[in-house]
Amino acid sequence: EVQLVESGGDLVQPGGSLRLSCAASGFTLSPYWVTWVRQAPGRGLEWVASINQDGSRKKYVDSWKGRFTISRDSAKNSVDLHVNSLRTDDTGVYYCARGNYFLDFWGQGTLVTVSS
């Protein structure tokens, strides 16, 4: 089955860090840009970061620049999002998706809850 599977979401205290992972199964991620999108409660969808096919280009939305880092591992067929200095308003479901302009295939998301 072709799917993207996110993992790594958790309950974390403010100031904490997490590594979110997006693993592809049934297809190879290497020909595609991959993007992380966040959906916070009551705030709709927000583009977070995107990475190109070989990892040489990374694009971040300014709101997250400096706290979030996107990377990819072709051997593991996966893309990671390292999130640092977490704040309560970082709470939400984090999706990975295929693409850089429009997103044609999405994972089911992983929930990050930032709370003391």
Place this chain on the structure above:
Amino acid sequence: EIVMTQSPATLSVSPGERATLSCRASQSVSSDLAWYQQKPGQAPRLLIYAAGARGNGIPARFTGGGFGTEFTLTISDLQSEDFVLYFCQQYNNWPNTFGQGTKLEIK
């Protein structure tokens, strides 16, 4: 940053009828506009890209239109599974941005 504004926030339509959802960009995005459908508890699904091209497996009941700053998503012959949430998204100018969504509900 380009702001995408969807209207209305909630749209009430009867099954079998047609719904028209609107999306406005704060500046021109040419045809670089996508629409997504999101069912409760699920990830968004791509419906439309390039303002009017349907994604893989998307029924012909879903039609996208518009150019520049004004866009529409028209859903004909509404089925029960269509009464969910819809988002537009521009990819003409970084950062790519989404509208806040329109909830389609049964009248």
